[in-house]
Amino acid sequence: MMDIETAAVRVSFELNGQPVSIQSPPLKRLLDVLRHDLGLMGTKNGCGEGDCGSCTVLIDGLPVVSCLVPIVQLDGAKVRTVESLAEPGRLHPLQEALAETGGAQCGGCLSGFQMAACGYLESLGDAKTPADDDTELRRAVAGVLCRCTGYQRMIEAMRRVVAGGV
Amino acid sequence: MPAIVSGSRVHSPSTAAEALAFLAEHAGEGWRPLAGGTDVMMGLYRDRRGGERWLNIARLRPEWGRIAWEGDELRIGALATMADLRESAAARAAHPLICEAASAVGAAQIQNRATVGGNIANGSPAGDTLPVWLAVDAEIELTSTRGARRVAFERFMTGYRQSVIAADELLTSVVIPRPLSGEHWYLFRKVAPRAAQGISKVVVAATGSIEARGSLREDESPATGVWRGVRLAWGSMGPVTKRAYAAERSAEGRKLALELGIEAAAMLETDLRPIDDARSTAAYRMAVARNLTREFLSGNLGRWWRV
Ligand SMILES: Cc1cc2nc3c(=O)[nH]c(=O)nc-3n(C[C@H](O)[C@H](O)[C@H](O)COP(=O)(O)OP(=O)(O)OC[C@H]3O[C@@H](n4cnc5c(N)ncnc54)[C@H](O)[C@@H]3O)c2cc1C
Numbered sequence: 001m002m003d004i005e006t007a008a009v010r011v012s013f014e015l016n017g018q019p020v021s022i023q024s025p026p027l028k029r030l031l032d033v034l035r036h037d038l039g040l041m042g043t044k045n046g047c048g049e050g051d052c053g054s055c056t057v058l059i060d061g062l063p064v065v066s067c068l069v070p071i072v073q074l075d076g077a078k079v080r081t082v083e084s085l086a087e088p089g090r091l092h093p094l095q096e097a098l099a100e101t102g103g104a105q106c107g108g109c110l111s112g113f114q115m116a117a118c119g120y121l122e123s124l125g126d127a128k129t130p131a132d133d134d135t136e137l138r139r140a141v142a143g144v145l146c147r148c149t150g151y152q153r154m155i156e157a158m159r160r161v162v163a164g165g166v
Numbered sequence: 167m168p169a170i171v172s173g174s175r176v177h178s179p180s181t182a183a184e185a186l187a188f189l190a191e192h193a194g195e196g197w198r199p200l201a202g203g204t205d206v207m208m209g210l211y212r213d214r215r216g217g218e219r220w221l222n223i224a225r226l227r228p229e230w231g232r233i234a235w236e237g238d239e240l241r242i243g244a245l246a247t248m249a250d251l252r253e254s255a256a257a258r259a260a261h262p263l264i265c266e267a268a269s270a271v272g273a274a275q276i277q278n279r280a281t282v283g284g285n286i287a288n289g290s291p292a293g294d295t296l297p298v299w300l301a302v303d304a305e306i307e308l309t310s311t312r313g314a315r316r317v318a319f320e321r322f323m324t325g326y327r328q329s330v331i332a333a334d335e336l337l338t339s340v341v342i343p344r345p346l347s348g349e350h351w352y353l354f355r356k357v358a359p360r361a362a363q364g365i366s367k368v369v370v371a372a373t374g375s376i377e378a379r380g381s382l383r384e385d386e387s388p389a390t391g392v393w394r395g396v397r398l399a400w401g402s403m404g405p406v407t408k409r410a411y412a413a414e415r416s417a418e419g420r421k422l423a424l425e426l427g428i429e430a431a432a433m434l435e436t437d438l439r440p441i442d443d444a445r446s447t448a449a450y451r452m453a454v455a456r457n458l459t460r461e462f463l464s465g466n467l468g469r470w471w472r473v
């Protein structure tokens with residue numbers, strides 16, 4: 001049990017497949033731990049209030065906004081950030097699809113969009129049968145604001161991944 | 167470093183018993199529960215508050231996060247998330263309103279963290295699940311080392327962001343009775359600037375059973391029956407979530423019809439006192455509520471659900 005008078009806590013979790021253990025004030029946001037303590041700048045800080053989705057990461061496979069996650073709640077969790085998607089010399093299929101459709105413009109929203117989309121696409125597993133009318137795809141990324149693309153090309157990229165398998 | 171980051175204390179018990187014992191021992195020292203953190207973290211960082219004491223109950227999910235039937239009651243653990251509720255067949259069997267409200271909270275990233283207990287205890291008049299708990303006659307279970315007690319949701323909120331919860335108590339479950347068998351007509355409608363991430367200007371959870379007159383022919387709509395036990399529960403229409411009792415009563419035993427809808431809509435003011443605020447105006451809210459009431463009670467807006 002944690003000593004209640006200790007302001008800093010030790011938190012151990014898995015980050016992009018690697019074990020991480022850090023000492024941190026308990027209410028530090030996962031977003032700040034990733035960017036400042038661990039140097040992973042892929043996750044973006046937009047609104048800081050859970051609204052824009054640009055800080056989305058996966059915790060145990062589920063998309064969440066890292067600006068609202070206190071690090072103390074991360075002990076034992078598996079975290080994935082946008083840095084986990086591409087392999088050296090090879091883009092992730094969703095990234096390929098975004099490049100093809102023109103679904104990537106300034107990039108401000110893109111880390112968050114990719115993580116929200118991947119969380120959903122991976123949850124489909126082998127049963128890749130989202131509703132025909134894109135309702136589910138759109139709902140999956142409705143928590144990510146994009147000021148550039150108008151969303152259509154992003155949805156098209158998701159559709160291509162569904163058709164081709166992630 | 168901002169004060170919130172360096173100056174806050176968090177205690178993280180690993181069992182429910184430990185959490186309750188801790189609260190009992192430290193009652194009066196300002197410890198407050200931290201569940202999914204979506205409201206707490208947003209507020210802390212926006213207002214740059216620090217030096218507070220938080221009881222992190224997130225680890226108690228195995229004990230307090232289940233959704234399951236126990237005899238004739240559905241028990242929803244306070245730590246169940248909106249995503250859990252959205253997907254729960256057990257919850258859908260208690261009332262589809264529950265799943266529809268859960269899918270209307272924030273967006274996927276919020277639903278994966280936001281808990282039922284947090285939505286209720288946060289006590290916002292705009293909380294989207296709150297009208298549902300009123301509409302399905304839910305009881306709230308509060309637990310402390312003194313034991314567990316149940317309070318009808320109708321009596322749980324006592325004023326703007328005020329509830330009957332005591333300093334040594336945690337909200338542990340929402341308990342819902344098995345629905346009456348038969349045909350039901352219901353509506354969940356959230357009116358907000360956009361579908362995702364919007365805070366409700368008006369939110370309604372409405373439901374009622376439809377008593378058929380004799381047995382229905384194949385081609386006959388259940389809408390030929392009469393209303394029984396109508397619930398019209400509103401959020402953002404006053405300081406607390408509230409039922410429109412007068413309008414509900416006016417529907418009892420009547421057919422689904424436009425005249426009834428118009429009549430009932432005119433009675434909303436008896437129970438509801440919306441205000442002007444940053445999100446909307448009293449007049450707009452009342453107009454929307456009247457329209458929703460009229461269309462719902464006349465059978466134009468809603469869904470069938472057979473139990
Ligand atoms: C971007 C964004 C969008 C949102 N959209 C919506 C929306 O559409 N609809 C809506 O209704 N809400 C919305 N919310 C608000 C919030 O997500 C919900 O109210 C959520 O259910 C809160 O749950 P939590 O577990 O995150 O609570 P926390 O933030 O952990 O806690 C909230 C409050 O409840 C208390 N509390 C928590 N659990 C308990 C317990 N078991 N017993 C006693 N007290 C407890 C805490 O002390 C605190 O005061 C949104 C929030 C954000 C940031």
Ligand code: FES
Binds near residue numbers: 066
């Ligand atoms: S920075 Fe987290 S949602 Fe905007």
Ligand code: FES
Binds near residue numbers: 109147
């Ligand atoms: S690509 Fe610019 S915000 Fe989405």
